[in-house]
Amino acid sequence: MQEVEIEEDLLTLGLSINGSWRSDSISKKRKIRDEPYACNKFFALLQARDRMLQLDAGSHGLEDGKGLHLIHLLLISATAIDDNNTSSAIDSLTELYRNVSLNGDPIQRVSAYFTDGLAAKLLTRRSPLYSMIVANPTPEQELLAFTQLYRNSPYYQFAHFTANQVIIEAFDEEEKHNNRSLHVIDFDVSYGFQWPSLIQSLSDKATSNSPIYLRITGFGQSLEVLKETEIRLKNFAKGCNNLFFEFKGNLRGLGQRNIEVKKDETLVVNLVFYLQSLMSSNEVSATLNYIKLLNPSLVVLVEKEGSRISRSFFLSRFMESLHYFAAMFDSLDDCLPADSIDRLSIEKNHLGREIKYIVTNEERENNNLKNERLETWKKRMESNGFEGIKLSSRSISQAKLLLKIKSHCSNSDFANAGGFRIFERDEGRGLSLGWQDRHLITATSWRCAL
Secondary structure, eight states: OOHHHHHHHHTTHHHHBOGGGSOTTSOHHHHHHHHHHHHHHHHHHHHHHHHHHHSOTTSSOOOTTOHHHHHHHHHHHHHHHHTTOHHHHHHHHHHHHTTOOTTSOHHHHHHHHHHHHHHHHTBOTTSHHHHHHTOOOOHHHHHHHHHHHHHHOHHHHHHHHHHHHHHHHHHHHTTTTSTTEEEEEETTOTTOTTHHHHHHHHHHHOOSSSOEEEEEEEEESOHHHHHHHHHHHHHHHHTSTTEEEEEEEEETTTSTTOOOOOSSSEEEEEEESOGGGSSOHHHHHHHHHHHHHHOOSEEEEEEEBOOSOOSSOHHHHHHHHHHHHHHHHHHHHHHSOTTOHHHHHHIIIIIHHHHHHHHHOHHHHTSSOSSBOHHHHHHHHHHTTEEEEOOOHHHHHHHHHHHHHTGGGBOSOTTSSSBEEEEEEGGGTEEEEEETTEEEEEEEEEEEOO
């Protein structure tokens, strides 16, 4: 960024700084007098950010024990923003930009993205400075980052393989009366990465005399992405013998109340990282009530794991997110070398984008949803008429095998505290992937209660 460009943007910074951070008790005259001072301080903050972005890889490592200082500065900054103290927030964020790095230690890297989120929170969304700090990756960059994380970490693979194993077992249980037909309703099909392994597994079970019919109804946020997903899955299915495959893509919200369900088919609802994307608890309940009307044989639920904290306070949510993503960044250090281009892409265009969205999104601040504990999701599901199903020993063995395959990302001794670990939860009804002692994601399966 050139200084002249910053100076041009700062001409309107007085209007760009979020008005909610200005105390109503300060007189209008005082506000006008202080605005140039706030602008100058924010200019220094942007200069510190620009210098941070220009640092060479590996040139800005932290001394041992200094990570806690960054956490402390983040907490001071978040507290100042929560208290509407713009001046103190800018001071702390400027100091953070002098110590964080996109190429340093895990705590430096994750702190860099949280610092960006907090800095953007001081601005209105109309500000060009806001757009500069919270710059979204292109769809191509998003897909590449997702692919790189999928390939290098067990994070998404655990979610998808565990869900698919449960789906196959539900299909097998009803094989005598389902006409060898399986219908999966995926409420967030994303790029469709979950389904090639299921297609292959079903093809391996099928024969020329007893083919299998798989139908996927997938919902997404973009018709273009849905079409690309359909093409990829159909091309993959063409190479699988004795399997008849059908995919129907629909935009989220438009076709989710008009799903075609056929008789004598195993119906499964796939909720992988979907419910937490909804904007309110009422939406979650409405979705679960509709799913119950479909009377599926199985509902698969996979969500990010939170901790037992108050939902209603910004600071609690901020610290919960910081701890969660710190574990994610730490795990990437175990999966990819320090100079990895893949790691930078994952952190910038996938995890970093998520962090900035969580910190700056006011609508999600005002609702009741966040990363919930398994116990909370259990209460939600049970209160909406579902009962948990115990996961099979095969599901557990498969999850542990995945970590062995990803041996560079895990410790083969699952009792040890290092690396990725598998946790059996709720008397076998839940299975979690964790980093060290931190639960990251949890998979559960459900059926309609009698």
